[in-house]
Amino acid sequence: MNVSNGELVLSAALDDVVEVGYFSRSQYHCLQAGLLSKQFLILTGLSGSGKTQLARLLSKWLCSRVNSSLYELLEKAATSDGFLENYDLLCVNNLVVEVINKRGSAKTIIPLPTNVIFEWYHALKNGEIEEGKDPKESRHIIGALSAYQKYIHGFYTEFFKLAVLMVRESEKDEGRDNEKTVSGTYQLVSVGADWTSNENLLGYPDALRESCYRKPDNGVLDLILQAQSNPDLPHFLILDEMNLSHVERYFADFLSAMESGEAISLHDDTGEDWGAEGSLKVPAKLKIPKNLFVIGTVNVDETTYMFSPKVLDRANVIEFRVSEDEMQSFLTNPVKPDLDAIAGQGAQYAKAFVTAAKLKDVPLDAATREAVSKVLMEFFPQLKEAGAEFGYRTAHEICRFIYFHKELSTDWKFEAAMDAAIMQKLLPKLHGSKKKLGPVLAALIRLCLKEGDWLKNDPIKAEDLVAENAVYPQSLEKLARMRKRLQEHGFTSFAEA
Structure with missing residues (x-):
């Protein structure tokens, strides 16, 4: 991206x-x-x-692997007099600290990833490296386990300096738990x-x-x-x-x-x-x-x-x-996902x-915009019958969703994106009694089906409400469940069906 x-x-x-x-x-x-x-x-x-x-x-x-209390120490260290006397600080954020060495002739920007700075800090706090030692020697100790080799061997002086200043800042406030991971x-x-x-x-x-x-x-x-x-x-x-x-x-x-x-x-x-x-x-x-x-x-x-x-x-x-x-597939290997494996x-x-x-207006192409408009204007009068019609905001947000869904997909299909949009933005507000929702659900179900003989049935048979007959299979499945609940209990809603 x-x-x-x-x-x-x-x-x-x-x-x-x-x-x-x-x-x-x-x-x-x-x-x-x-x-x-x-x-x-x-x-x-x-x-x-x-x-x-x-x-x-x-x-x-x-999000990067960031410890918020460590980040506070890093901010203090990077903005301290002890660091700024030798470096111009360009930025400090959750991902990187960017500096320029005042004593260098090239005046190039030095990028220092926060994760690497924290590695040096922990090594110093744990006694794996010493403040009085040459950082050129310490880099080999850090580098033996680090995943950031190219940074460590190029900017070891800066990493060491910031780590030392972070330790000093932590010692100023001994009552604070600087190792709490948040x-x-x-x-x-x-x-x-x-x-x-x-x-x-x-x-x-x-x-x-x-x-x-x-x-x-x-x-x-x-x-x-x-x-x-x-x-x-x-x-x-x-x-x-x-x-x-x-x-x-x-x-x-x-x-x-x-x-x-x-x-x-x-x-x-x-x-x-x-x-x-x-x-x-x-x-x-x-x-x-x-x-x-x-x-x-x-x-x-x-x-x-x-x-x-x-x-x-x-x-x-x-x-x-x-x-x-899906349950059968899960039971072949019933383990929780390891979210830490993909952190950052x-x-x-x-x-x-x-x-x-932050984009206010998305560049949805004319053909897709026309297709979206056609579908929405088919659904609008049916939803209006149930008092669940949508306004300008919903229409605008559906256009945004379709645009981003298309940009994120490698094998994009309009029907799949529109199916998701119908489920996410048009159906959730549906709720009511059999008298109120019965005709509405029937009309919406017809809009989700492909052309076929089953459309002539009134009401449409439950056995015809399957994915193979659907233009929008997710929405059809949801509407079928709502219709069944309506028939059994006389009332239904999106959340409960």
Whole structure:
């Protein structure tokens, strides 16, 4: 995935991902295309079907292996007088530190990957190398186990210098746990049944201490602030079991801010950011950055709350189910996927991922745009009968999804992309009684079928609702399940069918 001359060029680059576990290439395409077209994605369906694992998979693959507390030490070391007296600092982020040696004549940029710096730091802390020794000798000790040989032997002086300064910074604050491993660019948060306001995500002003702000312990606010500080890197917030509490109570501000681009008010504006535990201070108003992607997982049972149409309309919704064939395939080798094996392997695509997501207008070709328009105008009047018609926002986001789905695919078919879009954006809001939905489901089912004799039947026979007869097989299967539930219970919804 790369950006060149203003044109977006996407590559699937998935071979190292889809082999990790029980995820299909089509699932991963939909996940990426869904997030690129919309910041908010909902994964719903069967409990234990891999929803959270797939969200973590993408996050770990795109995000570099970064320890946030180590990163704080690195920032202090790189901006210290002891380092800046010899080097001009160009940038420091989760991936790389770029410097120019003031004493060098070439004035070339020296790239120092953060992972390599951390290797030197750990070696120094563990006594494998010594501060008083020549770094030229120490590089052989580091290099024996390092995966970054070309950097170590070229820039060992810079790595050693930063490692020494990091150790000194860590010694200044002995009470702090600098070895605690926390993901730098993604956060997995379990939603609690007692979440009744946005304080669980964004914290609150301390009523007892002036100009002090209490951040939530789950790290969500720090993740948002870090995303603002690193606008070129993707940051992922995974909200696990999102519907254990009423989503509208704790997530309404988020939804509104993501859609409108307006800021959320956190505390009184006193002219400066308020202090808080941790290195990042809290501004009076907070905008949700475009490089923050929110993935919510949803299990549907009697202990959870249903999502309102308002929430569903503001997300892409991907459903997870497990077929008999998939279960049989899994049981031949029933092991959990090793997500650490692919951590950081897609970091080279991180900046392009954010650049793509920030595109306001996607260059969807005329033929594809016309095909999308034809399908949507077939579905619109049928959905309108159920009060579930879509607006301009949904139509725009479907066009974006189709574009990114096409760019990510090596063997792209319009029907497959449109099938996914129908499932993710048009069907989730469907719910109602037999009287309300019966005729609507019948009409939608006909739109999902190829031309054939079965279209003459009224109602269409259940045995004809199979993938071989479908233009949009996923959507047809879903509508068939909804129709069956409607016949048996007199009521159905997308989530429960």
